[in-house]
Amino acid sequence: MGFEFDLAIVGAGPAGGAAAQAAARYGLRTVLLDEQPKAGGQVWRASSAAILAAPSTPEKREGDRFRGELAGANVQFLSRTRVWHIERNDAGWRLGVVAPSGSASVTARGLVIASGAQERVIPVPGWTLPGVIGLAGATALFKQEMIVPGRNTIVAGCGPLLFYVATEILRLGGRVAAVVSLNSRANWARALPAMTARPDLLMRGAHWMMSLARAGTPIYWQHAVVKITGTDTVEQAIVVPVDDDWAPRSGAAETVIDADSVCLGHGLVPSVDACRLAGADLAYRPELGGWVPVADTNGQTSVPNLWACGDGAGIRGVGAAR
Ligand SMILES: Cc1cc2nc3c(=O)[nH]c(=O)nc-3n(C[C@H](O)[C@H](O)[C@H](O)COP(=O)(O)OP(=O)(O)OC[C@H]3O[C@@H](n4cnc5c(N)ncnc54)[C@H](O)[C@@H]3O)c2cc1C
Numbered sequence: 001m002g003f004e005f006d007l008a009i010v011g012a013g014p015a016g017g018a019a020a021q022a023a024a025r026y027g028l029r030t031v032l033l034d035e036q037p038k039a040g041g042q043v044w045r046a047s048s049a050a051i052l053a054a055p056s057t058p059e060k061r062e063g064d065r066f067r068g069e070l071a072g073a074n075v076q077f078l079s080r081t082r083v084w085h086i087e088r089n090d091a092g093w094r095l096g097v098v099a100p101s102g103s104a105s106v107t108a109r110g111l112v113i114a115s116g117a118q119e120r121v122i123p124v125p126g127w128t129l130p131g132v133i134g135l136a137g138a139t140a141l142f143k144q145e146m147i148v149p150g151r152n153t154i155v156a157g158c159g160p161l162l163f164y165v166a167t168e169i170l171r172l173g174g175r176v177a178a179v180v181s182l183n184s185r186a187n188w189a190r191a192l193p194a195m196t197a198r199p200d201l202l203m204r205g206a207h208w209m210m211s212l213a214r215a216g217t218p219i220y221w222q223h224a225v226v227k228i229t230g231t232d233t234v235e236q237a238i239v240v241p242v243d244d245d246w247a248p249r250s251g252a253a254e255t256v257i258d259a260d261s262v263c264l265g266h267g268l269v270p271s272v273d274a275c276r277l278a279g280a281d282l283a284y285r286p287e288l289g290g291w292v293p294v295a296d297t298n299g300q301t302s303v304p305n306l307w308a309c310g311d312g313a314g315i316r317g318v319g320a321a322r
Contacts, residue, residue: 124228295307
């Protein structure tokens, strides 16, 4: 049978968008599908149409440039279109999609899955209280709606996203009650030599730390939020020191911090549901975030005409995704 497209790409983030532009340059009839209203994925998420003017941030500038390039490419972009089903079809693919106009199907000879990552949140008692949101999820609030999670927020978990989220809350006029980092200062010091390979990111990190220092934001290094309390919403969080395995130190004193919201996050996990649905073999690779599709250096998976790329093929960040 004939296919509507040579190539279908699921996910219009940095990875899927770059794949679509490359495919179009080779003259392939290419369709790019994303459930979001605009291309950009997580890191370059576009602001909502209700926001008429937003201050320029590095993510906004990169995202606008990316969307401009994509608009100029010979790619059919189906936004607000969620791929809910994938099946092999005569040596090609049939995708079941839900779009604003209803459900439909799209056929293509080749399929690229660039579905990105999802956030890992290690639960603590009280994590389902209103006012607790994912750390990475908070970035969606900032970028799309310019909204802060609350009036007085604890930012807790691990990795650089902690300091980015805390700084963005301050920039948007919120207050950060505390940053609670599972990593120690020594962890960061050990990572410094490797980080010098990216002076731009190092500069951003320094800017975040200076913003927090200027605001007088307390940082609890090598601590964890172990409990969040409140009646109808977040009222307090209990914070304790942890050891190198992030287990609470026995007998250590607890600190109670008042807050109305908590951003909690412990890294990212590749979104492999679509690859699994398409029948790709998966392998457990902790250094890439967990289960990832088995793929060669071109992203070719164990299934013919199926490729995976970006964070969905292993957490490597935006630079590698593109
Ligand atoms: C919530 C969240 C926030 C993040 N914020 C940042 C940040 O602020 N800064 C940073 O450096 N990194 C951030 N990251 C990491 C970031 O995702 C990556 O480094 C980078 O965006 C990866 O690009 P990608 O193209 O692989 O995936 P993504 O950018 O995640 O793009 C994947 C796209 O696939 C779409 N998609 C997935 N499944 C389907 C489906 N079934 N049907 C249709 N569309 C689908 C999604 O809507 C998304 O647009 C964040 C990650 C998450 C999960």
